[in-house]
Amino acid sequence: MRIYVACLASYNNGVLYGRWIDASSDVDEMQEQVNAMLRESKFPNVMVTCPECEGAGKPYGFGDSVCEACGGKGKVPSAEEWAIHDYEDMPSTFGEYSGLQAIADYAEFVDQIETTTGLDGEAAQDLAKAMLENWHDVKGAQDALDRFVTVCDTFRDYSDELAEDQLYCAPEFLQQYFDYEAFARDLKMEYTVLDLPDGQEAIFYA
Numbered sequence: 001m002r003i004y005v006a007c008l009a010s011y012n013n014g015v016l017y018g019r020w021i022d023a024s025s026d027v028d029e030m031q032e033q034v035n036a037m038l039r040e041s042k043f044p045n046v047m048v049t050c051p052e053c054e055g056a057g058k059p060y061g062f063g064d065s066v067c068e069a070c071g072g073k074g075k076v077p078s079a080e081e082w083a084i085h086d087y088e089d090m091p092s093t094f095g096e097y098s099g100l101q102a103i104a105d106y107a108e109f110v111d112q113i114e115t116t117t118g119l120d121g122e123a124a125q126d127l128a129k130a131m132l133e134n135w136h137d138v139k140g141a142q143d144a145l146d147r148f149v150t151v152c153d154t155f156r157d158y159s160d161e162l163a164e165d166q167l168y169c170a171p172e173f174l175q176q177y178f179d180y181e182a183f184a185r186d187l188k189m190e191y192t193v194l195d196l197p198d199g200q201e202a203i204f205y206a
């Protein structure tokens with residue numbers, strides 16, 4: 001999962017400049033990469049604290065020597081404004097100005113899905129997207145994860161299995177009267193069922 005962060009000063013000057021960064025649950029880690037991208041912009045419009053000497057103007061512990069990155073000023077030029085211009089393996093519904101916290105929350109949510117469901121990679125991301133569509137925000141989807149039951153080919157497979165677990169001790173002549181279809185139809189009302197892109201269905205207690 002990655003986001004493409006673009007420098008808006010460059011963009012406004014007709015230059016496409018930016019960087020793909022990995023979506024992470026760590027906001028600071030992503031912000032550092034955004035800041036590094038902005039400092040390398042050809043269209044700086046602000047001065048920011050030098051990352052090499054952290055504003056001191058000289059390398060730590062080197063007496064009177066001067067920081068090479070900022071020439072001893074403690075500040076370096078940087079572009080300021082940025083936006084997210086593309087998403088990879090993430091819902092594009094986040095938009096341009098959702099902010100890194102929203103990205104971090106989503107990355108954490110996908111981690112939680114992997115832990116809770118045992119799905120990983122693309123399957124976990126597909127479920128995350130489907131849940132976000134249904135529950136609209138990460139917080140709501142996270143709450144719903146507590147009610148996750150299973151992923152299976154169809155809800156009917158799940159309801160048949162549930163019925164068979166209950167019926168196995170009933171006499172066979174009674175079992176043949178059991179209406180699996182009606183059972184599935186009524187049972188489904190007690191669940192939230194989401195369609196996944198691979199054709200499977202994710203089942204949650206409603």
Ligand SMILES: [Zn+2]
Binds near residue numbers: 051056058067074075
């Ligand atoms: Zn410096």
